[in-house]
Amino acid sequence: PDGTPLTALEFHGGGMRLGVGTGDGKVALFDLRSARPLQVKDHLYDSPVVAVRFHGGAASASSSGEQRVVSADRHSVKVWDADSGAVLTHLQPAGGGAINDVCLERDKGLVLVGCDAKKVQPFFVPALGPAPRWCSFLEGLTEELEEEAAPAVYDDFRFVTRAELKKLCLDHLVGTPMLRAYLHGYFVDHR
Numbered sequence: 001p002d003g004t005p006l007t008a009l010e011f012h013g014g015g016m017r018l019g020v021g022t023g024d025g026k027v028a029l030f031d032l033r034s035a036r037p038l039q040v041k042d043h044l045y046d047s048p049v050v051a052v053r054f055h056g057g058a059a060s061a062s063s064s065g066e067q068r069v070v071s072a073d074r075h076s077v078k079v080w081d082a083d084s085g086a087v088l089t090h091l092q093p094a095g096g097g098a099i100n101d102v103c104l105e106r107d108k109g110l111v112l113v114g115c116d117a118k119k120v121q122p123f124f125v126p127a128l129g130p131a132p133r134w135c136s137f138l139e140g141l142t143e144e145l146e147e148e149a150a151p152a153v154y155d156d157f158r159f160v161t162r163a164e165l166k167k168l169c170l171d172h173l174v175g176t177p178m179l180r181a182y183l184h185g186y187f188v189d190h191r
Helices: 137-147 162-167
Strands: 006-012 017-022 026-031 039-042 049-055 068-073 077-081 087-091 099-104 110-115 121-124 157-161 179-182 185-189
Touching: 006 049, 017 049, 017 068, 026 049, 026 068, 049 099, 068 099, 077 110, 157 162, 162 185
Parallel strands: none
Antiparallel strands: 006 017, 017 026, 026 039, 049 068, 068 077, 077 087, 099 110, 110 121, 157 185, 179 185
16 A cells, blocks of 8 residues: 555464555565455445454364455454455444454454444354353344245346336236236236
8 A cells, every 4th residue: 555554463373474554454474475455355434443353263173274354444343355355244333433443352342343432242143153151142143033034025026117017928917917006116926
């Protein structure tokens, strides 16, 4: 990041990988043996990055050696893959307080966010690892949520406008149970 102020730094592992947060909301991952970044992630808020953390827990370190990065600017926390840059999840604290720092429990899915608020904002990210033993009830809660994955009401329907309906020669179905009027168009059963 040429000419951009550095606002957060974090070493990983044996000290050969460095995470760098910048004043314009970008995070760059470097191998210290190279001048070019391995990965650059933009937080898209143009707000200074306040924290960069590496997470190498059991759930995030697969046999292929995947590592996760947890980075935060003043508005949001992103959890992403260090190799591909793919975002795993995006966290925003309740109440709109500006983020000051992020804390991770080693090998666990607990993410604590320090904000301009009276209380610490806790988040549980199961993809990072299991819940800490003192709050293991979170594991059961997330399992219940996974089991309750019920289909949405309109999963078997596709939304089309009146113009699209005419192009498909289906305008004769208006008023029948095959179409459900919604806003500026219709839901068509695509089964």
